[in-house]
Amino acid sequence: MSKTRNEKLAALGRIVTVAAASFMLAAVVPTLALSDDVITGCFQKCQTGGCGGDLSCRTAANGKCKLNGDITCTSTSSLIPAVQLIDGTDLDLAGNDITCTAAQCNYPVVTMYNTGSKVMNSGGSAVISGPFTWGVNCGSYSGSVVENVTFSSAAAIGVSNCQTVRHNVFDGSGAARGA
Amino acid sequence: MIAAGVTSTDSVTDNFLTGYDYPIVTSSTQPIDVLRNVINTSATLYPITLGSGVTSVYGNVKRNVFFGGATSLFLVGGSTTDHVIYEGNYCDPNESSCSACLSQGRCQPYTSPFLGN
Numbered sequence: 001m002s003k004t005r006n007e008k009l010a011a012l013g014r015i016v017t018v019a020a021a022s023f024m025l026a027a028v029v030p031t032l033a034l035s036d037d038v039i040t041g042c043f044q045k046c047q048t049g050g051c052g053g054d055l056s057c058r059t060a061a062n063g064k065c066k067l068n069g070d071i072t073c074t075s076t077s078s079l080i081p082a083v084q085l086i087d088g089t090d091l092d093l094a095g096n097d098i099t100c101t102a103a104q105c106n107y108p109v110v111t112m113y114n115t116g117s118k119v120m121n122s123g124g125s126a127v128i129s130g131p132f133t134w135g136v137n138c139g140s141y142s143g144s145v146v147e148n149v150t151f152s153s154a155a156a157i158g159v160s161n162c163q164t165v166r167h168n169v170f171d172g173s174g175a176a177r178g179a
Numbered sequence: 180m181i182a183a184g185v186t187s188t189d190s191v192t193d194n195f196l197t198g199y200d201y202p203i204v205t206s207s208t209q210p211i212d213v214l215r216n217v218i219n220t221s222a223t224l225y226p227i228t229l230g231s232g233v234t235s236v237y238g239n240v241k242r243n244v245f246f247g248g249a250t251s252l253f254l255v256g257g258s259t260t261d262h263v264i265y266e267g268n269y270c271d272p273n274e275s276s277c278s279a280c281l282s283q284g285r286c287q288p289y290t291s292p293f294l295g296n
Contacts, residue, residue: 140185153198163185165194170180172198 034068037061039083039091042073047086060089066122067096073130076102081111082132088116093149095123100130108134116143127152138162184209184230189238191216196226204228210238220276221247224254229263231256237263244289245270245277252280 034040036051036059044056046065051057058065065085073082082098082105085091091110098109109132110119119136128135129152138144140161150169151158158170180196182189184207192212196202197219205211207230218226226249227240237259245252245268252270255263265285270277272288280286 138185140183142186144185157181158199159180161181161183161185163188164190164192165180165182166190166192168194170194170196170199170202172196172202 035061037065038068039065039071040068041071042075042082043078043080045080045084045086046089046091048089049087063088064090064092066092066094067098068094070097070099073098073100073105073132074102076104076106078105078107081108081134081137083110085110085112085117085119086114088114088143090118090120093119093121093123093126095121095126097127097129099127100132103131105130105132108132108137110136112137112139112141112144115141117141118143118145118147119149120145121148125150129153133157135159136162180204181206182211183207184211188212190214195219197221200224201228202226206230208233208237210236212238213240213243215242217244217246219247220245220249220252223247223249225250226252228254229256229259231259233257233259233262235262239264239266240268240285241266243268245286247271248274249276252276253283253285 039046039058044058046058046060048060048063051059083091109128127150135151135158136146138161142163144162145164146159146162146168147166152171153173159165180191180203182191182205187210189209190212191203192214195217200223202218202223203213203226213227220226226245240263268286269289270280270286272278277286281288
């Protein structure tokens with residue numbers, strides 16, 4: 001039995017209503033997609049230049065990448081650091097932690113590859129912990145800064161070759177007791 | 180931490196360090212400021228190690244506080260010894276490493292606010 005014209009119009013009206021409601025909901029609920037400048041896992045790099053299709057690369061916003069949540073590194077070995085600061089970009093831990101949960105993470109947490117990079121924390125507590133081989137390696141670049149970060153048993157060497165190291169906590173208890 | 184000498188204005192300031200054999204190590208002839216750090220030196224070998232071979236003013240080591248003993252509070256290499264400015268570094272006079280530092284004119288004794296019966 002075919003529907004009457006009125007029934008068809010009523011059904012169409014319901015569809016339009018649902019579509020409109022969905023559109024309005026989408027307009028008021030913020031998107032869950034992360035910005036391109038957010039570091040989301042180990043072995044990602046941050047650079048000002050465009051990343052193209054490189055999924056391990058994050059494009060810095062205003063010269064900075066940031067963590068959106070804690071990062072847990074589980075790989076034992078890697079040829080690259082957990083986070084690379086490529087062209088003078090900064091890393092803001094933003095109150096999040098970077099942790100190695102493997103028996104040994106044989107790579108640095110952060111390595112800088114140009115002048116002017118900073119590893120900092122604009123949020124609450126930010127802790128780098130676990131048996132990384134290295135905390136932050138500034139690579140002897142001028143303008144390099146590490147500030148407001150807690151290193152907890154992070155590595156035999158917490159911070160190396162930086163121009164400015166300030167307002168940090170270094171707790172090597174239980175680590176390799178290096179420097 | 181290791182400061183290898185990036186520029187003439189390297190600085191290690193306002194940090195708390197514990198649990199390291201060599202908490203602060205410098206290894207260059209560049210000047211460096213080591214200021215206002217608090218270092219738990221229990222079982223530490225050398226809390227502040229300054230590189231050797233410096234022949235001009237090396238920088239400032241001021242207002243650092245050492246808690247506990249150590250092999251020596253400072254390990255200063257070669258000619259660097261004569262080119263560091265020490266001021267207001269406080270240590271526990273009950274520790275032998277502190278006594279040595281006091282006699283070298285690099286430290287001052289602190290009065291612990293935590294002592295009791």
